[in-house]
Amino acid sequence: MSTLQVREVRELTELAAVDALFERIWGTAPGASPxxxxxxxxxxxxxxxxxxxxADGRLVGASVAFFAAPIGQTLHSHVTGALPGYAAGLALKRHQRDWALARGLSRITWTYDPLVRRNAHFNLAKLGARPVEYLTRFYGRLDDSINGGDDTDRALVAWELTGPGPAAVPPPARVPADAVTALSVRDGLPVVGRLDSPALLVDVPPDIEALRRTDPGAAKAWRLAMREVLGGLLAEGARVTGFHDRTSYVVIRESDDLMPDT
Incomplete structure (x- = not known):
């Protein structure tokens, strides 16, 4: 098994290697990495x-983050990429968390594509981060191999560092008994269901990246459906509380009727 080391990089030769790694992961042309x-x-x-x-001296992952508002509290993680098979993504996030805590910060934020199942599971289930805002067309259109020219809708997640660190085996997401499916998969396409329940499940397609290559029309339908359902719920003030069974966001709508006695 490879020995994995995570450390800061500052020298131009190593930064050039990070640039090349990002080009490889995102599938961009030379000079067009994120x-x-x-x-x-x-x-x-x-x-x-x-x-x-x-891993044994070979660069297999990298992350770039910068200080963000509220100043003195937040680090924004702009780019993180890792090759499969090394658990480098989790190691980078652990290192980033320790780095932020050592500087007195209490939160790390970043954006991700809410249609990518593995990223949703990693961010919500493994790390315990939570989506706090839905950002429509955040980066415009990106024609790399991951985004495939699709609109770059993103979920902004917040990772509160005052809680426990990443879990090796995260507990399953709690799904309320009265939860209904607000967005589901049928024959590869999105189907919008009920949106009026206090607890909802929002399904994610099995492989949106493959769908962008093989059926751009279906991929666009998923983008618009996720924008309508998850984006609409977050805009209303609903909370995403977890990611269930590697397939679905668990969303809780706060009711104005559920007010504490005074």
Whole structure:
């Protein structure tokens, strides 16, 4: 088994290697990675977070984050990418959490595509982060191999660092007994169901990245349905409380009628 080490990277040669790794992961043309070496050099020199994960000395993952509002409380993790098979993503998040806590921060935020199941499971189930905002067309259109020219709707998640760290075996998400399915998968397509329940399940397609390559029309239908359902619920003030069975967001709508006695 490879020995994994996570540490900050600052030198141009290593930053260039991070740039090349991001190009490989995102499938972009040379010079078009999500974060270039020059930008990372400036961020690192200014005291922000740029780290790499190394398996037996080979770069297999990296993450870039910068201080964000509220100043003194929040770190925003802009880019994290890792090759499969090394558990580098989780190791980077653990390192990032320790780095932030050592600087007196209490929260890390980042965005992710809410249609990607593995990312939703990782962020919500393994780390315990929670979506707090739905951002429509946040980066415009990206024509890399991951986004496939689709609208870049994103969920902004917040990871509160005052709670427990990442769980090796996370407990299953609690699904209320009265939960109804607000968005489901039928023959590969999204089906919008009831939205008036206090507890809802919002399904995620099995493989949106493959769908973008093989059926762009179906992928667009999923984007619009997720925007309507999950985006609409978050805009109303509903809370995502977990990710159930690697397939569904658990969403709780707060009722104005459920007020405490005074």
């Amino acid at each position: 974060m270039g070496a020059e930008q990372m050099r400036a961020l690192s020199h200014a005291g922000n977070y740029v780290a790499g994960a190394f």
